[in-house]
Amino acid sequence: MNNKDSLSNEKKLDRRDFFRKTAALSATALAGTSIFADDDAIMKTPEWATKWGDPVTTNLYGVPSAYEHNVTRRSTELLSSGNFRASIAVTPIHESKGIITPNGLFFSRSHGGTAHIDPEEYRLMIHGLVEKPIVLTLAELKRYPSVTRIHFIECPANGGQEWRATQFNSVQFAKGFMASAEWTGVYVKTILEDLGIKPDAQWMLAEGGDSSKMGRTVPMDKVLDDAMIVWGQNGEALRPEQGYPVRLLLPGWEGNLCVKWLRRLEFAAEPWYCKEETSKYTALKPTGKAIQHFYANEVNSTVVSPSPEIPWTDLKDGAVVEIEGLAWSGMGTITGVDFSLDGGRTYVQAELKGLVLPKSWTRWSYMHTYKKGEKLLLTSRAMDDAGYIQPTIDEETSVMGVESVYHRNAVETWEVTENGEVNHVQIRS
């Protein structure tokens, strides 16, 4: 029981080293308010300190502060059909922190609106080229050994408007067709170990149970690698707009393939060529041929702060400020991010922050000393352990042309004007 009496296991810093470092860094001091300033917020007793707060029973399922009412998903109905049931609500990535997106802010795309499925009536059918076709209840499905993994999901149309040089002056609309979460479910390969697959099974159809019955075909190599059937997101059940009670998760692959409200997996020797993998979610190249079997979201990155939503208009001259961004790759793990203040002419290395996991958001930053009136062009360029690096716009369009809507991963640039406003721009050579 000696663990009750001692702090000896807490790592101790060398105090003298710390004080030496303190003296050296004091020049970086923030320009905070003097403690003796005549500041109303300091001098008066705030109202919340003078009365009881809310009881713990007020929200047994909690909600954000009312002061955060502006931090929400936003609908991109302007982009699409005008039908709010076949539209996208995008994530406020300029307000993101770390690599977890709260479920209330996770981007959502549907083709027939958000279905509300009764978990007692839910069934998952697994059939086709399997030894033992089966229909599982939700309780039966959850009885398989579970795994938990942190992964992003990205709509392949993230940034898609930029193929034709259109830009949103907003990082939420430009790059918020994605979010990241901790997912819990079962590997499809674990279920197949139980049911047995026939040797000629080469493709898996995943079909949704909502009114759109969205279907996509997945090659068997991915199924047997890391495909998951998930029921948990960030420690609770999936939300309705994420496919409650069950969706498919193909880590790193197009969000469209991660079929929501999953009702059926069928195995076969040939692909299905469903509507959403022929008329859409393909990429027309300048040759006139389209890329059809097109799955992984390639290595990508963006600055998130500053941004049009979080400008530097109130920054003082000489302020030390952290420029933050996200990097991600559906092919593997981020190995580095180059960062440029001059639109990609010269780069330095950004710092990777916190957990660096495969097929997951990776946060990066660069400390900058701001000069009032300076003009900057902030550009980032990520690379992954599969050996890929983000192309320039010219490199990407020289191969892909400008007719695609999907898989845009050219570098992004954010202009800082002399008064600290931030605009989305395109830099071409």
Place this chain on the structure above:
Amino acid sequence: MNNKDSLSNEKKLDRRDFFRKTAALSATALAGTSIFADDDAIMKTPEWATKWGDPVTTNLYGVPSAYEHNVTRRSTELLSSGNFRASIAVTPIHESKGIITPNGLFFSRSHGGTAHIDPEEYRLMIHGLVEKPIVLTLAELKRYPSVTRIHFIECPANGGQEWRATQFNSVQFAKGFMASAEWTGVYVKTILEDLGIKPDAQWMLAEGGDSSKMGRTVPMDKVLDDAMIVWGQNGEALRPEQGYPVRLLLPGWEGNLCVKWLRRLEFAAEPWYCKEETSKYTALKPTGKAIQHFYANEVNSTVVSPSPEIPWTDLKDGAVVEIEGLAWSGMGTITGVDFSLDGGRTYVQAELKGLVLPKSWTRWSYMHTYKKGEKLLLTSRAMDDAGYIQPTIDEETSVMGVESVYHRNAVETWEVTENGEVNHVQIRS
């Protein structure tokens, strides 16, 4: 642009190996429904497949499925004063997944209710034995370089009723005075590098800005190790009941020290001996002396499934079932979990699942083949890299007596009855 055309970077399994394994494991088949069964849920078209779902604009900040209405925090008012403003709402850890607790379910304890603080009026004062005392706005505070870390917070009274052999027949009430999240903020040491601390500073007072003005004193070694001032939780702003806009986080240490609605840090040569570190949050030993400076939550664990809330009453004979639990230590990283089916007489090793991080929840599991009618006593025993291992009840009470309310970390036992019900029991030698 060859990353557009190839899947060669996806890891491929050897198909022949997979089929061999499939054949070997088919005996573990789940007893799912036959695909041709006369099951209403299969045969009829469910109502949700026949109509449009909700538009994406319905909840721009999302909420859980209505079917999950039973997954909430629950108030422990029965335990405490009967005053819902100085009470605890505990986390449904039997429903937890992975190591992230969604913010809506994160346990909450307050001493004067939940304050609602205007972030524009919020100020943080840092003074005492520092070179440059300062008052920071929230925007100024957030301008320091941020860090993101996954840590649990645990009320030191978690399991406290068991010192006197009282037990809740519920894992939520027995062990749910804790939760885990991804936190974003700034290390206190980073701010002190900027402000400069005086060499005789040995203690830090943290004081809350709510009506209870809760104060606690923190030794300087912890301040300079990993103490954080946090404004982000799971990728968004702190919730009001977690101290919005800012709380102190002392990773691994008592939740009570992680002062919410933080308004003031003061540095001094001596500790303060505040109310909450003298009249409470101390531990009276059998000798009549109390442990006063008592900080880290020691190594601990519990089974979460099955539990009184998730019994095995519907399990079939021969079903393969995953027993899941959590382990955590405020002293470091979990290195292993022993698991027992006979109340701790004999142990085997459980599997650690997913991310294993310091001062973080660590999920563990054990695969069990259920025999209808069997009686079990499920006990877990965790160990950490600081060298500690959970004690038995007798070992713990022989040192600590039974007068404490805090720091209970003796092994927990969950009885499975012959009809699959689960009860919380205490096993003593």
